[in-house]
Amino acid sequence: MDWVNVTIQGILLGGLYALFAVGLSLVFGVMRIVNLAHGDLGILAAFIALFFVQWLGLGVLWSSLLSIVLMIGIGYVLQRGLLNFTLGTDDTRPILVTFGLSVIIQNALLMGFSADTQGLKAGGITAESIEITDRLAIGWYPLMIFIAAIIIIVALQLFLANTRMGRAFRATSDDRDAAELMGINNRHIYSLAMAIALGVVAIAGILMGIRTTFDPTQGQFNLIFAFEAVIMGGMGSLWGTLAGGMLLGVSQTLGAQAFGSEWALFTGHIVFLAVLAFRPQGFFAKTVTA
Amino acid sequence: MSMLRLQDVNVFYGDFQALFDISFDVNEGDLFAVIGANGAGKSTMLRTIAGAMQPKSGKVLFEGEEINGISAHKRVDMGISLVPEGRRVFPSLTVRENLQVGAFSRRKGDWNVDTVVDLFPLLKPLLKRQAASLSGGEQQALAIGRALMANPRLLLLDEVSLGLAPVVIKAIYEAMVTLPDRGMTVLVVEQDVQHVLTVAGHVACFLEGRISLEGEPSELSPDAITRAYFGM
Numbered sequence: 350m351d352w353v354n355v356t357i358q359g360i361l362l363g364g365l366y367a368l369f370a371v372g373l374s375l376v377f378g379v380m381r382i383v384n385l386a387h388g389d390l391g392i393l394a395a396f397i398a399l400f401f402v403q404w405l406g407l408g409v410l411w412s413s414l415l416s417i418v419l420m421i422g423i424g425y426v427l428q429r430g431l432l433n434f435t436l437g438t439d440d441t442r443p444i445l446v447t448f449g450l451s452v453i454i455q456n457a458l459l460m461g462f463s464a465d466t467q468g469l470k471a472g473g474i475t476a477e478s479i480e481i482t483d484r485l486a487i488g489w490y491p492l493m494i495f496i497a498a499i500i501i502i503v504a505l506q507l508f509l510a511n512t513r514m515g516r517a518f519r520a521t522s523d524d525r526d527a528a529e530l531m532g533i534n535n536r537h538i539y540s541l542a543m544a545i546a547l548g549v550v551a552i553a554g555i556l557m558g559i560r561t562t563f564d565p566t567q568g569q570f571n572l573i574f575a576f577e578a579v580i581m582g583g584m585g586s587l588w589g590t591l592a593g594g595m596l597l598g599v600s601q602t603l604g605a606q607a608f609g610s611e612w613a614l615f616t617g618h619i620v621f622l623a624v625l626a627f628r629p630q631g632f633f634a635k636t637v638t639a
Numbered sequence: 640m641s642m643l644r645l646q647d648v649n650v651f652y653g654d655f656q657a658l659f660d661i662s663f664d665v666n667e668g669d670l671f672a673v674i675g676a677n678g679a680g681k682s683t684m685l686r687t688i689a690g691a692m693q694p695k696s697g698k699v700l701f702e703g704e705e706i707n708g709i710s711a712h713k714r715v716d717m718g719i720s721l722v723p724e725g726r727r728v729f730p731s732l733t734v735r736e737n738l739q740v741g742a743f744s745r746r747k748g749d750w751n752v753d754t755v756v757d758l759f760p761l762l763k764p765l766l767k768r769q770a771a772s773l774s775g776g777e778q779q780a781l782a783i784g785r786a787l788m789a790n791p792r793l794l795l796l797d798e799v800s801l802g803l804a805p806v807v808i809k810a811i812y813e814a815m816v817t818l819p820d821r822g823m824t825v826l827v828v829e830q831d832v833q834h835v836l837t838v839a840g841h842v843a844c845f846l847e848g849r850i851s852l853e854g855e856p857s858e859l860s861p862d863a864i865t866r867a868y869f870g871m
Contacts, residue, residue, distance in 0.1 A: 513743065520729045520740045527727035530689060532715030532744035532789060 352606065354485050359602035361487070363578075363595030364495030365560070368553035370575035370582075370590045371502065372546030378585050379522045379542040382432065382443045386450040388572030390547055391554030393454050394420045395563050398555050399467055409471050409559070417551045424547030428540040436539075451568065458565035466562040475559060494556050498594075501549055502587045518542060577621040583631025592632055596620065641703070642667040642793055642824040643688065648697035650680075650687050657683040659848045660697070665793075665826055665841075668819045672835045672856075673828045675845030676868060681828040682724050684845070685795045688826070689721035690714040701793065715744045718792035722799060726782040730771035734762060737770050737781055741788030748790025749821065755784035758814050776807030783811065794818065796827040800834060812838055832864065846870045 373387045384390075394416050401412035435442040474493075478486040509515040517538055521528040525535045557563060557571075577597050582589030597617050604616025624631070643665040650658040658680045665671045675681050686692045688699060690711035698705050701719060709717070729737050738752050756763045759780040765773060770781060779799055786794060796815070800808040816838045818825050829835040836842060836856045844852040844867040852859065852867030865871070 513739070516732065516736055516740050517743055519732055519736075523729040523731050524727055526691070527723060527729065528740070529711045530691070530715065530721050530723060530727075531740050531785070532712045533740075534710070534712045 351484070352603075355602045355606040356599055357485075357487060358491065359599030360595050361491035361495045361598070362602060363591070363598030364491075364498035365553060365557055365594070366574045366578045366597050367498045367591040367594030368494070368501065368556065369550060369571050370578040370594055371498075371505065371587060372548075372550045373572075373575045374579045374584070374587065374590050375505070375549075376542055376546045377579070379518055380436065380539045381440075382436070383447070384543075384546070385444060385447040385572065386454060386568075387447075387546070387550060387575060388570070389451045389454040389568030390420070390423075391550040391557070391571055392563055392565065392568040393458065394547075394551030394554040395469065395558035396458055396462055396467070396565075398469060398558065399462075402469065409469055413469075413555045416555060417548055420551035421544045421548040424544035425540045427547075428543035429536060432543065433536050433539055451572075455565050455568065462565060464564060464566070466564045467558070468562045469555065469558040471559045490560060494560065497552065497556065498591060501552070502591055505545070505549075505587055514538075514541070574617075577617070579631075581621060581624045581631055583634030586631075586633040589631060589633030596624075640667050641665070642669070642701070643826065644698075644700040645684075645688075646698040646700070648684075648687065648694045648699065650683055650692060650694050652683075657848055658687070658694075661848075661850060662697075663843055663850065663853065665824060667824055668822075670816065670819050670825045670827070670838060670840050672839035672842045673826065673845060674830070674832050674835060674842060674864075674868065677830060678847075679845035680848040681845050682797055685721060685797050685826070685828055688793075689719060689795055691721075715789050715791075716746065718746065718790070719795065720786040720789045720791035720793070721795040722782050722786045722797060724797040724801070726775075726778045728770040728773070728778050728781050728785070731769065733767055733769055734773070734781055735766040737785050738788050741785035744789050746790040750787045750790050752788075755787055758787070758817070759784055759810075761810070776803050776811075779803060779807070779811060780814075783814070791823065793824045793826065796825065798828060798830065800829060800831050808834060832868065836864075844868055 369388065369391055373384060376382055376384050397419060398412040398416040401407045401415055402409060432443060432446065435446045475490045477489045479489065480486045509518060517528065517533045520531065521533060521535050521538045529535055574597060578593035579590050581596055582593030600620035601613040601617040605613035641664045645661050645663055648658055648661040649656065661684060673681050673684065683692060687694055690709055694707065699707055701717065706714065729740060732740065735752060738755060761777060762780055762784060765777060770778065773781065783799065799811055812834055815825065827835060839856055842854065842856050843850050844864065846867060847870065851870065852863060
């Protein structure tokens with residue numbers, strides 16, 4: 350029964366990884382930018398929520414909502430005011446700029462909040478669980494995170510498939526110059542994509558901050574997990590990203606169960622490398638060329 | 640009335656000058672053809688009108704107003720649509736979605752998925768297909784239909800017959816000649832002189848970035864056109 354339990358924990362953990370990965374995948378899909386600051390921006394959102402709790406005395410829920418809204422705004426401005434200028438002929442420029450951004454965010458958080466681990470406290474919800482048998486229980490809170498991941502992925506899929514703006518996203522991803530000739534301002538589209546991406550990663554960062562603890566350097570690990578989820582799932586597929594996140598989560602929790610908790614990250618990376626070796630395009634890759 | 644006017648337009652790619660003091664007028668309701676050999680500057684001229692390139696000097700006037708400096712996506716809102724060279728359909732989108740993206744600007748007018756399909760019946764059975772799976776001729780019809788979805792006042796067509804089978808070229812030209820009657824001004828660029836001269840009301844021949852001949856096709860002798868085209 351322990352193994353079933355551990356597998357379920359892993360699947361639910363995968364929902365959190367998927368939430369971290371969705372924005373990374375969207376941004377890469379629409380504008381071919383690899384945002385190396387993505388994980389740090391998620392942690393930044395958790396710290397912003399913490400700031401609202403500690404300094405303004407707001408509740409965790411309101412602080413979180415404010416932080417998410419703020420991150421959406423930051424996403425738009427960051428893309429429009431900075432990252433759009435890195436786009437063009439040289440693919441290394443956005444990588445260097447987002448790497449710099451990652452360093453700046455980490456160090457600004459270290460200066461502002463010190464290297465201590467922090468937590469967002471959301472009351473009893475994190476401790477409650479549904480008992481299925483006396484040896485098998487599912488935590489309410491991890492289940493909520495998983496459901497949130499599914500809702501967000503469904504919403505994004507519907508947006509991309511059925512709305513005027515969603516089609517503009519896909520058209521810009523296919524051919525930005527041709528999209529411009531259809532009246533689509535690609536700088537606006539890119540900024541909207543980054544706004545959505547940071548809104549989702551803010552949700553991920555805050556949910557993680559409530560689930561466990563966080564510190565200023567944690568963003569880089571989340572970035573790696575997000576990369577692994579995206580690549581295992583296959584580029585361009587949001588459901589693939591969820592599957593990739595679940596596989597990573599299960600690999601980690603089963604590894605911890607089999608070899609001890611210090612092996613969790615290692616077994617996760619090993620499974621990722623195995624996927625990379627035997628199915629480098631991932632499980633659900635969607636690419637179309639003219 | 641002059642729908643489009645170019646005044647002494649000079650366009651450069653870095654140090655290389657592609658267009659030299661280009662001036663011409665396209666009247667409302669015209670089907671205006673620009674012919675010329677590969678590299679004569681025809682596509683550069685179209686891209687300058689569409690806003691994808693900016694002239695170093697000279698003016699582009701649309702319906703009497705200077706539009707220099709206005710970006711390409713805003714020109715679509717004003718009523719200028721370009722069917723780019725090489726078709727450039729969105730490969731991962733379906734045919735219907737490609738058409739819907741064409742209507743992104745939300746300009747009012749008669750064109751919608753149904754009227755485009757009426758104009759190009761070959762698209763009707765393909766609406767749910769991914770554009771990447773279409774043949775060259777089907778993609779060309781789609782690219783034109785997609786541009787029409789923006790309800791343009793001025794339609795710019797770049798090499799629409801390039802690489803297509805004669806039967807497809809015929810269908811596309813038959814559709815094209817009906818457009819001026821539907822309130823549109825058409826500026827078409829072609830290397831293949833034969834077809835376009837039978838439908839155009841006015842023709843300009845480009846040679847190495849300059850206009851070498853201009854007039855109504857009926858007034859121009861084949862010899863004069865050949866000399867203007869090849870620079871002999």
